[in-house]
Amino acid sequence: MKSDAYHHGDLRRALMDEALGLVRERGLPALSLREVAARAGVSTAAPYHHFADKAALVRALGYEALAELDRRMAVAEAGAAAAPYERLLALGSAYIAFACERPEYAALMRAPEMAAPQAPDDVPEHGRSRERLLAAVVACQEAGILTPGDPLPPTIGMWALVQGLAELLATAPASLAEQYGGKGALIDAVLRAVVPPAGPCIAPRFAAELSSASDVGRTP
């Protein structure tokens, strides 16, 4: 069906994979269309049959990253315990785990090319992920685990926390994670320490629903 040299089977995909590998190895600033083409065993002009320019390749990878992130968050949500606090933690952990496992995707998600979207509805998956987090925050508020009120500040905070933590862990020495019994355990410890489930007495009217929820939250 495909002669190996001419009419490459799926050069578009191959270019994207080589780009991912290059970013993983040497970072986003080192991403070069020429090197991607060379790694794919193709001339420097070939990529232009599949991407309008370098920015288009970066955007394609960025959107792929956002889609994969959302997929993982969906999986985490489905697999998490029903308790809102555990669901919130599962979503946060999924983000961080993704960024740690696939730093190349994490870098591409934040690429400058992704900042100003071309079409208005250009970034669908990102919004979906944030909505997942927002829903989990609202559920926590309703259960009295997070301070009630506008759910946007805590959602922004959670997003910032997991993003910052992912970056921190990317450059942190491995010894730090080992000290806590692995990266996953450290992530869990940090999240639970910074975003503690509320105690049952903040507002007496939440006491009843809270006591059950916070029990779940504290003893996973």
Added chain:
Amino acid sequence: MKSDAYHHGDLRRALMDEALGLVRERGLPALSLREVAARAGVSTAAPYHHFADKAALVRALGYEALAELDRRMAVAEAGAAAAPYERLLALGSAYIAFACERPEYAALMRAPEMAAPQAPDDVPEHGRSRERLLAAVVACQEAGILTPGDPLPPTIGMWALVQGLAELLATAPASLAEQYGGKGALIDAVLRAVVPPAGPCIAPRFAAELSSASDVGRTP
């Protein structure tokens, strides 16, 4: 004392300032020694009398950024209320405010050239800032405001939170901050929402300040 063309008064400082301006305007990837020299009105070779290479300039600016950050955190600590929770929030806000006001410094702090320090004791100021945060966390734990135990996870979490929040705000639309009555109010609301002081059942003596604090968080 200095003829304006030859023997520039303080070319080293001038180059650093032009570099800061360039990074602020066009971002760290656009930082170029040639352009810095041109902006300072000097030949392309002149910077090499003051910096061994481009990386040396970046490192000099990065260390300056860390020193300035620590200075601001010291000021924030000195000016904050005595209550541990307010001190913790003041430190976090100071970091974020600095990163928002001086995004060029924030970018340089995180430059790849800063990742692997040359000399072992090359990054003194960064450690100092983290120790401030650590001390504030410990104080919060002792006061029963944060979950007692190992102070490192909550410290890492706070560091990640403020760093992530600073980055988020750098790209966030201005309308978001306006909605909450300005950037400062939004930062405060997010920090209070994500890192809530423990409820008064854990430590009843904080009941009073808590109710007012959460009011502030809710109605900026």
Added chain:
DNA sequence: TGTACATCAGTGAACGCGCGTTCACTGATGTAC
């Protein structure tokens, strides 16, 4: 105070490099008849 001289901090031209992108081209593919 004047002068000789070492040092310092600039100049301007050039180097080689890797980059994104474009061009005319060509061989393979698939389809219409």
Added chain:
DNA sequence: TGTACATCAGTGAACGCGCGTTCACTGATGTAC
């Protein structure tokens, strides 16, 4: 089934550009005597 032809997806050479860095140089500065 065979053939003509439009289209597709590659090639390889070249473009101009901005970059970091180096070089021999030169004029200004400050110091020793």
